[in-house]
Amino acid sequence: MKVAVVVFPGSNCDRDMYHVLTDVFHLDAEYCWHEKELPKNIDAVILPGGFSYGDRLRAGVIAAHSPIIRDVKKMAEKGIPILGVCNGFQILVESGLLPGVLLKNESLNFMCEWTNLIVENNKTPFTNQFKLDEKIPIPIANGEGRYYADDETMKTLKKKNQIVFRYSEVVNGSADRIAGVCNEDGNVVGMMPHPERAVESDINPIDNKPSSLIFESLMAKMGVGK
Amino acid sequence: MAIFQVNVTIENKPGISDPEGQTILNDLVLKGAHKTVSNIKTAKMLKFTIKEKDKKSAQSKVREICDELRIYNPMVSIVTTDVFEN
Numbered sequence: 001m002k003v004a005v006v007v008f009p010g011s012n013c014d015r016d017m018y019h020v021l022t023d024v025f026h027l028d029a030e031y032c033w034h035e036k037e038l039p040k041n042i043d044a045v046i047l048p049g050g051f052s053y054g055d056r057l058r059a060g061v062i063a064a065h066s067p068i069i070r071d072v073k074k075m076a077e078k079g080i081p082i083l084g085v086c087n088g089f090q091i092l093v094e095s096g097l098l099p100g101v102l103l104k105n106e107s108l109n110f111m112c113e114w115t116n117l118i119v120e121n122n123k124t125p126f127t128n129q130f131k132l133d134e135k136i137p138i139p140i141a142n143g144e145g146r147y148y149a150d151d152e153t154m155k156t157l158k159k160k161n162q163i164v165f166r167y168s169e170v171v172n173g174s175a176d177r178i179a180g181v182c183n184e185d186g187n188v189v190g191m192m193p194h195p196e197r198a199v200e201s202d203i204n205p206i207d208n209k210p211s212s213l214i215f216e217s218l219m220a221k222m223g224v225g226k
Numbered sequence: 227m228a229i230f231q232v233n234v235t236i237e238n239k240p241g242i243s244d245p246e247g248q249t250i251l252n253d254l255v256l257k258g259a260h261k262t263v264s265n266i267k268t269a270k271m272l273k274f275t276i277k278e279k280d281k282k283s284a285q286s287k288v289r290e291i292c293d294e295l296r297i298y299n300p301m302v303s304i305v306t307t308d309v310f311e312n
Contacts, residue, residue, distance in 0.1 A: 061296055094296065101299050108245055148242070150301055173243070 001222045004032045004042045006072070006088075008063045013049035013085065013196060020196045021046075025215050027224070034063065038071035043222055044081040044125070045072055047088025049141070049194060059102060059144040060090030069095050081125035081218055082188045086142055089180070089190030098181055098190045099157065100149035106173030110143040114206065115193060116168040117179055121161050124186045125221040129213040135168065136213075137206035138193040140179075145192040147174040147181070160184050165191055227277050229312040230284035236298040236305050237269035244268055272297065275312065285309040 003021050007014045014031065021029040032038055038045065052063035063069075069091075076082055076097055084092035092098040105111055117136040119127055130136075149157060154175065157163050165180035180191030198204045198211035219225070238244050244267055251266040274291075278284040285307050292298060298305045 057297065058299065061299075065295065094299075101301050103242075103302065104245070106243070106245055108249075148302060153301070 001043045001219075001224050002028045002030060002039075002041055003218075004038055004045045005029055006032050006034060006038075006045065006047050006068055008034045008050070008052035008066060008087075008091075010052040010054055010063075011048050011050035011087070013087075013194065016194075016196045017046055017048040017085070020199055020215065024199055024212075025219065027215075027219070032068060034066040034068045036068065038068060038075065042075070042080070044083070044218055045075055047072075047082070047084040047091050048196070049086030049088060052087055052091065055144070058094070060087060060092075060094040063087075063091045064094035064096075073097065076183065076188050079185060079187050081221060083126055083214075083218075084188075084190040085194055085196065086140075086145075086192055089192055090144065092188060092190045097188050098183055099153050099162070100147055100175075100178075100181060102144050102192070103146040103148050104144050105142070105146050110141075111145065111172060112139070112141040114139050115171050115179075117165040117191075117193060118168050119164070120166055121164045121182065121186070123161070124164055124182050124189050124217070126189045126214050126217050127164060129217040129220055130210075134210060134213075136165075136193075136198075136210040137204070138195060138198045138211050140171065140193045141197075142192055145174070146172045147178040147192070149175060157181060162186075164189055165193075227279055229275060229277055230281060231310045231312050232274040232276060232284055232288040233308045233310070234272040234274060234288060234292060234297065234305060235269050235308075236272070236303050237267055239302055239304055242302050281309045281311065 119130040167177040195211045195214045247266045
C-alpha cells in the first residue's frame with residue numbers, strides 16, 4: 001500500500017506526516033509535488049498541514065487550483081481514501097471536495113493547543129477503528145479553523161452523517177463544534193487537528209493511542225496489518 | 227482598448243460574524259466620542275488593473291475571474307466591483 005503526501009509551496013507538516021506513515025506505521029509513502037501528476041500506484045492521498053502560498057487571499061484557495069488537485073479529484077471519485085489535515089482540510093474545502101468553509105477563529109488568534117475530539121462517524125477509512133463518541137486528545141494549530149456551513153449544507157451534513165469529528169467543547173467558534181467532515185461517500189475526510197503530532201507517546205502528553213487509530217483505520221481499510 | 231481599474235470588495239454575507247469589525251466598533255470607535263456609528267464591517271479589497279474595450283467589459287471580465295477562480299467564497303462572502311478609468 002502506498003500513500004501520497006502532497007507537497008505545496010508552504011506545506012510544513014509534510015515531513016511529520018511522512019515520518020509517521022513510514023517510521024511509526026511502516027507504510028510506503030511518497031512525497032508528491034503539487035505541480036506534478038499523482039503516481040498511478042497510489043492507494044491513499046494525504047494533504048498535510050502548513051501554509052500553502054502563505055494563506056494569501058484565503059487559506060487553501062490558491063493551492064486548490066494546483067494541477068495535482070485534478071488528480072486528487074479523480075481519486076476521490078474512484079473512492080480512494082483522501083485525508084486533509086489543517087491546511088489540507090482547507091484545500092479540500094476550497095477545491096469543492098468537501099462542503100463548508102473555514103473562517104478565521106472567533107478569537108482572531110492563531111490557536112495552538114491540545115483539544116479533545118469526539119468521533120461522530122466511525123464508518124470512514126480514517127475512523128473505522130473507533131467506537132462512536134470515542135474521545136481523541138489531539139492538538140490544533142491554526143488561525144483559520146472555524147468551520148462554517150450555511151443552513152442547507154448543515155442539514156445535509158447531519159442527514160448524510162458527514163460530521164466526522166466534533167470538539168468536546170467550544171474551541172474556536174466552529175458551527176456545531178465541527179472539527180472534521182467527510183464527503184457524501186465518506187472516502188474524503190478533512191480535519192483541523194493534527195493526528196501526525198499525536199501518535200507518538202514521546203510528544204503526546206495525554207494518550208497517543210486514539211490518534212493512532214486514524215492511521216490504523218486506514219490500514220484496516222486497505223487490509224494492511226499493524 | 228483602454229486601461230481600467232476595477233476594485234473588488236469582498237465582505238462577509240449578512241449573518242456571518244465579523245469579530246474584527248465588532249472589535250473595532252466596540253473597543254475603539256464607541257469608546258471614543260463617536261456614538262453615531264452603529265456598525266463596522268471589515269472587507270478585503272483587490273484592485274485589478276485591466277485592459278479592455280470599455281468600462282462595462284472591464285467590470286464583467288473581473289467579475290468572471292472572481293467567479294471562476296473563487297476569489298471570494300460564495301458560501302460566506304459577497305463581492306462588489308467598482309470600475310474606474312485609469
